[in-house]
Amino acid sequence: MTQKGITLKDVAAAAKVSRATAARALNSYGYVGDETALRVIEAAERLGYRANLVAQALRSGQLPIVGFVPGDIQNPFFARIAHDIEAELRKHRHNLLIASSEENVEQEKDLLESLRSLSIRGFILAPTSATDSEHILQLAREGAPIVLIDRVVQDLQCDSVVVDNEGGAREAVDYLVSNGHDRIGLLRDDSRIFTAQERLAGYQNSLLSHGIALDESLISVSHSTVEHAVDATIRLFSRRNRPTALFTVDSLMTQGALLGLRSMGLSIPHDVSLVGFDDFNLATFTDPQITVVAQPISEIGPLAAKFLLERLAGKKIAPRHVRFPTRLIVRGSVAQIHGR
């Protein structure tokens, strides 16, 4: 199939030197006569020589490839991060291999297993589970450089880049409370995803600090897909004495809530106030626009890539844990409640 392939041997022959000398000339190390070097470089150019990265990798034990395992590449959040990581890696002549775990721990295990035998240089992971992580610990034990994003793993000492989920959620709920709401629904994720738990904690802490009793019946658990969120929303708002406001833990759920509320004929913010975690392009297209807790997405990918590249370059320092603050973007989906 793939024929051709000018090897170093061809170049060496063309320049009438040994392979060793050709390698020295092309990679400029060791002693090489000026004239010889020129001859080699000229020959390489003429033949269109390109080093075989696989052969290099066999010797060095590493391909210039970094593996990225996001929860779901279709999620715009991860797509953006993937793009940023790739752009950053490319500057350092590395490629990005993307393998989506689809938020499935078993698949995540399989993927890492298969990426391991590829002699990949390092990993950027958004672990699906905060607890079932033996496979990741194992990977780390073998010495593979790892950077975690969006979520962390217990007992794993490595660089991580996450956002302040608890604080962001708290700020969102604080905002609803300050607008007079005290029956605030929560649409959350049933998975053991790290972020979902932190956001739940933020919700609870906010209510606690305002002396509002936690009401389990206001918390609806769902999968993180638009369809499930629609159902969960409808269930939540079909009860008597329904909430006056809703906080959703991610953008897919926010979209589901939007559709669910619309199908029930409930208008935002007149009937229900809404705040979502994670900004999304749709949020400014609705009427009213949706108030959200925004994450600094554009900073996550580049920083994660930077951390990993530093590790690949051999930097030996204690793991760095960066937690970006979130930002409440007030738009029009929250109304003030008057009296009661």
Added chain:
Amino acid sequence: MTQKGITLKDVAAAAKVSRATAARALNSYGYVGDETALRVIEAAERLGYRANLVAQALRSGQLPIVGFVPGDIQNPFFARIAHDIEAELRKHRHNLLIASSEENVEQEKDLLESLRSLSIRGFILAPTSATDSEHILQLAREGAPIVLIDRVVQDLQCDSVVVDNEGGAREAVDYLVSNGHDRIGLLRDDSRIFTAQERLAGYQNSLLSHGIALDESLISVSHSTVEHAVDATIRLFSRRNRPTALFTVDSLMTQGALLGLRSMGLSIPHDVSLVGFDDFNLATFTDPQITVVAQPISEIGPLAAKFLLERLAGKKIAPRHVRFPTRLIVRGSVAQIHGR
């Protein structure tokens, strides 16, 4: 860094056989004694042996990796396709390396150049340019299996999976005409992207077939980003005698149009009717929902992957060109024009 690494040699030693025999036992070829085979397999299992794919690749000349070069991984259209391709490849133990061209021919050239030296097995491309494609032809000449998606390249004989851009655009404009519109604006792309040209042709052909004269002043050229589309929309609708309807050639432009029209205080469909090419999740969240020409996105990725895998398996048949039909999804963004 990466230590460990149980090699075939270790397994062979543990099983007290030569490397050759160990290889035979593990890959089941040639003659191996039953008992010996068992001993090798047991040893491999016990040591946790994993074949080094890089070493295999050096011999075979090919890594189990397929390169995907989309226009932009952040575009949900490509993100979905990437996901589908990856899922399909994974069934055949292949990995997907994604390198976004960002709709830039030069970057596309660089990427292909760098992927080439990786001994990648095949490529799935969405070429940025329909004409500047010498680098792709070169790749094909070297024998690399290629499947084109979304866009084709002149003079390149290889499998392709695209949609009926001309027909879809024609149907959209036909629909506007059938609702009484005859001043129909077009928001198009200035790039030489294949799809943009075909969609333009569909627009022109529809008008032609209805005896409506082409009015260049109704065509606004812009880049394919939301921001540029906003500007272009505002320019288009700032003229006197503005169009009564607008057709946009991709989802980013449709979003831009939405924002642009809103900022001008023009309501849909009362003041302006709108049809966009490419469905997008936002389209059902707006009020009214947007009428679009939908592409069968879920079929493109799997089919492209299937084609490529067949080529990798050595299938030698004439290139296949699949062109999926589009589907007009009527929602609420088009109003009937009465009289004139």
Added chain:
DNA sequence: TCGTCATGTGAGATCGATCTCACATCCGAA
């Protein structure tokens, strides 16, 4: 009893780049 063939196994070559040696020069210093 002697080939012939089926069956098993190992030594060594191979893929391409790189690195370690060993071996040449040639210089200036002792």
Added chain:
DNA sequence: TTCGGATGTGAGATCGATCTCACATGACGA
């Protein structure tokens, strides 16, 4: 004049898996 160092270069080993070839057995028909 001789020795040590700086400078250049090539032969061969190495990375890990696989494949070819040669060499063993043992069985079986002639």
